[in-house]
Amino acid sequence: MKKALILLGCPEAPSQTPLAVYTTYKLKERGYDVTVASTPSAMKLLEVSDPESFYVTNKVDIESCLENLNEKEYDLLFGFVHKDAAAAYFVTFYHILNTESVALVFEKDIDLLEKFIKDVQESTDSKIVSARAYHNPTPLRVKIDRYIETLEV
């Protein structure tokens, strides 16, 4: 079974937790074993959002995950990027894992959105899925669906 790692940074955007659950769900449907690595506050939100762990079964602390990470340990890296810290985490994981990667970049401020896209582009050859989004998850959900459809099963 292929393995995917989803990265969650600081959960300031209201759509992050819902979209993290959704992406986990869609990747599992596609046959991936999914682990979510997140900061402590993002993890608290995930736990409250899915109290029976019906959707998100594997959760790890992002720092512990990073300490023990090996090249090619996951077949897919899926990063949520809407803060500088999240972009930095994504770039770090990208270079250690050296695997198929996608950055999901979202921000309501267009200048910040472009800045985060540029940060990821300058430091990686990752695919980028982006939308100007804050509390409406639909533009990102549609793009996530399209990206996941392109993945080899």
Next chain:
Amino acid sequence: MKKALILLGCPEAPSQTPLAVYTTYKLKERGYDVTVASTPSAMKLLEVSDPESFYVTNKVDIESCLENLNEKEYDLLFGFVHKDAAAAYFVTFYHILNTESVALVFEKDIDLLEKFIKDVQESTDSKIVSARAYHNPTPLRVKIDRYIETLEV
């Protein structure tokens, strides 16, 4: 079976959707039939957050719900209040339903938090559960648990 109505306003706070799923889950555990009435954007987030409707089975548009609402139609009104509009919805539903009610008031700004509490207190005799909260859901989750434990089954 007792019936509960959860009200969700504009989903600007990152903890609202996770806490709405959590509250639905806990009220169902307590034996309530739960309906969530929400604005269109809050509903989109709920749908993405729970793609199989494992937690939230009954969802209605808040305006349609209001048009058809009758006194005592629900045994419990549970309102999420962190905007003026949400406070106004809560007060309106409170006076039509005339039933056991609780307002969950949360804001990261202490002055706004106090303003929303005052708004609810001045217009209703509802119980109030409040916390200064934004993306850490724990203070509210603990208070929600305590409130739900006080409910008669």
